[in-house]
Every structure is written in C-alpha cells, then in structure tokens.
Amino acid sequence: MAEIRFDDRVAVVTGAGGGLGREYALLLASRGAKVVVNDLGGAMDGTGSGTTAAEQVVKEIKDAGGEAVPNFDSVADWESAQNIIKTAIDAYGKIDILVNNAGILRDKSFIKMEMEDYEKVMAVHLDGTFFCSKAAFPYMRENNYGRIISASSAAGVYGNFGQANYGAAKMGIVGLMHVLKQEGAKYNIMANVIVPIAGTRMTATVLPPNLVEMLKPEYVAPMVVWACSEQCTFSGYTFVAGAGYFSRTAFMEGPGVFINPAEGITLEKIHENIDKIVSLEGAQTFGSATEQTGFALSKLNLG
Numbered sequence: 210m211a212e213i214r215f216d217d218r219v220a221v222v223t224g225a226g227g228g229l230g231r232e233y234a235l236l237l238a239s240r241g242a243k244v245v246v247n248d249l250g251g252a253m254d255g256t257g258s259g260t261t262a263a264e265q266v267v268k269e270i271k272d273a274g275g276e277a278v279p280n281f282d283s284v285a286d287w288e289s290a291q292n293i294i295k296t297a298i299d300a301y302g303k304i305d306i307l308v309n310n311a312g313i314l315r316d317k318s319f320i321k322m323e324m325e326d327y328e329k330v331m332a333v334h335l336d337g338t339f340f341c342s343k344a345a346f347p348y349m350r351e352n353n354y355g356r357i358i359s360a361s362s363a364a365g366v367y368g369n370f371g372q373a374n375y376g377a378a379k380m381g382i383v384g385l386m387h388v389l390k391q392e393g394a395k396y397n398i399m400a401n402v403i404v405p406i407a408g409t410r411m412t413a414t415v416l417p418p419n420l421v422e423m424l425k426p427e428y429v430a431p432m433v434v435w436a437c438s439e440q441c442t443f444s445g446y447t448f449v450a451g452a453g454y455f456s457r458t459a460f461m462e463g464p465g466v467f468i469n470p471a472e473g474i475t476l477e478k479i480h481e482n483i484d485k486i487v488s489l490e491g492a493q494t495f496g497s498a499t500e501q502t503g504f505a506l507s508k509l510n511l512g
Contacts (some may be wrong), residue, residue: 213438215242219301220437221293223247223284223341224311226262229360229407232430233308234266237437238275242306245297246270247280255313255329258283284311284337285329294344303352306437307345309338309359309382316371327374334378339385342400346393355398356437359386361447363404366458383447390445391497399444401436404458405429406451424452445496461492462501467508 220237224230226248238244246266250259263279270277280296282289297304313333315326338359349355364372365379382402389400407426432450435441449456466485468474479486495501 213240213435213440215240215306215438218242218305219245219297219303220306220308221245221247221280221297221304221341221345222308222310223293223337224249225266225308226250227266229405229426229429229433230308230310231266232426233310233433234277235269235273236427236430236434237306238270238277239273240434241275243276243301244270244278245280245293245300246277247282247284247293247296247311249283249311250281251313253313254315255285255333283333284309284341285332287340290337290340291344293341294348298348304345304348305352305354306356307341307358308433308437309341309357311337312360314372314375316375318371319373322373327377330374331378331381334375335381335385338382342385342389346389346398349393349398350396353397355393355396356441357386357389357393357398357400358433358436359400359402361402361404363406363449366404366447386447387445387497394444399436399441401441401444402447403429403433403436404447404449405433406449406454428452459494461489461494462504463487463489463492465505465508 215237220242222230222234222244225234225246234244234246246263248263250262251257258281260279260281263281267277267279278296278300280293282292284290284293294304311333313330315330317326342357359382361382362375362379363369364376365383368376386400386402393400407424407429429450432448432455436448447458449458466482468478468482495504
C-alpha cells in the first residue's frame with residue numbers, strides 16, 4: 210500500500226503544545242504537512258498563557274526536517290481564532306486541514322459548578338471549534354478541499370460525573386460537525402469527530418495512573434491524521450480511538466411504533482408500547498435531519 214502523504218498540505222492543529230495535539234502535529238509534519246502549531250500555553254483550567262509549549266513542538270518538527278510555525282492565540286475569541294488561521298495563510302498561503310483539539314477542564318459536580326466554570330469550558334471547546342472552523346471554511350471552500358476533525362469525548366457522547374460543562378460542549382461539537390458535513394459536501398470538505406481515549410494531563414484527573422500510562426496519545430494520532438488525508442472520504446463520522454482500539458460511534462434510531470392519531474394517542478398507549486418504542490433492534494443511522502424526519506413521517510403510511 211502506498212504511503213499516505215501530506216506533501217503540499219497545510220495543517221492547523223489547536224492545543225498542539227502537548228498531549229494529543231502535539232502527537233497530531235508531529236505525525237502530520239513527519240508525513241510532509243506544513244503545520245501551524247497553536248497553543249495558548251495556559252494551565253489546564255484555561256488560566257495563564259505562554260509561548261514555550263508551541264515553540265518547543267515547532268523546534269521538534271524542524272529538527273526532524275519538517276516545516277512548522279507557532280501560534281499563541283486563544284481559540285475562545287473570534288478575533289484571535291481568525292488570527293490562528295491567518296497564521297497559516299500568511300506563512301503558507303492556504304489551509305487544507307484543521308484539527309480542533311484545544312481544550313480545558315473545570316470539573317465539578319453539577320450542583321457545585323459555577324457559571325464561570327461552565328462558560329469558560331464552553332468557550333474553549335464549543336466556541337473555539339466553531340470559531341476556528343468558521344475562519345478556515347471560506348479558504349477550504351475556495352480551494353475545493355478541506356479536512357476538519359474535531360475532538361469530542363466519551364463524556365459528551367455517554368456522559369461522565371462532574372463534567373456537565375465539558376460533556377455539553379463535546380456533544381455540541383458532534384452536532385456542529387454534522388452540519389459542516391452537509392454544508393461542505395459539494396466543496397470536498399470532510400468534517401469528522403474523534404473520541405480519543407488517551408492518557409494526557411486532562412484525563413489524568415479521571416483515570417488511574419497505571420491506565421494513563423497504557424493509553425498513550427501516539428496511539429490515537431494515526432486515526433486522526435488518517436481522517437485529515439485525501440484518502441478519507443467519510444464525513445459526519447465520530448471515530449473512537451485509544452490503546453490500539455478503533456471504532457465508530459453514532460446516533461441510531463430504532464424502528465419504533467405507529468399509533469394512529471385518529472384513534473387517540475394516550476399515555477396508556479405509550480406505556481403499552483414502551484418496550485417497542487425503546488427497542489434498538491433493527492436500528493439505523495440517518496445522514497441528515499431531513500432524512501430522519503422523512504423516515505418518521507413515512508410511518509404515517511401504516512395508518
């Protein structure tokens with residue numbers, strides 16, 4: 210099989226000063242991509258800033274013979290997010306690939322969570338993904354090529370105690386990518402999601418140390434970087450990757466039941482049919498809201 214390369218491709222990786230983002234940037238560069246290494250250089254809770262983290266990764270890439278430039282802007286502000294993408298345009302003339310990876314954590318139980326904890330996490334994860342994607346999208350559309358992969362989390366897809374802010378943001382990212390899939394389709398822009406299972410400074414807060422050691426970020430990177438390639442023709446997918454395990458997770462809708470409105474839809478009829486309503490036997494996925502609504506309305510033919 211021919212080696213998958215990124216020669217003449219320009220990639221922006223946010224939050225690339227360490228952990229998963231660093232691995233994505235290093236792997237992209239090793240396969241020929243020119244990389245903008247973005248990192249605010251702050252603490253895990255989003256406070257502070259610095260240039261060292263991004264500069265160090267750029268140095269690693271250059272020392273290995275690759276091309277990279279640093280960027281220190283925050284993804285959580287529309288103006289600075291535009292500057293992240295502008296860094297790619299100024300340095301290399303275009304942007305082909307965007308990896309929305311930047312993130313912070315402010316974990317607290319729902320009852321104890323302060324509004325600032327919610328707003329800051331939403332700003333970095335969901336707003337940041339929206340802002341960077343919006344800034345990059347016109348360039349990708351103009352060039353009729355783009356690959357956007359954004360970080361979600363099992364905390365968003367399945368929920369996790371103490372992460373209401375983080376989970377809400379991460380699930381919002383899935384919805385955003387489903388829309389970008391549709392709006393980017395005719396421009397050869399693929400938008401996908403990664404649910405990484407990795408030992409980083411963020412997951413170290415919720416995983417035991419021995420498990421963190423087994424879940425190396427470099428085990429996730431090949432899935433993400435493949436999704437950045439020309440070979441990836443999937444869009445709107447949510448990929449799961451960690452410790453050598455790779456899969457896809459998706460919303461699925463069961464076949465359901467039809468209760469004829471003309472005969473009355475009552476609480477009792479809902480209760481009588483609840484086992485069929487909640488059953489996922491024979492479930493299917495849908496490519497758009499229109500497709501799903503059409504399926505639901507098709508049930509009217511059974512009446």
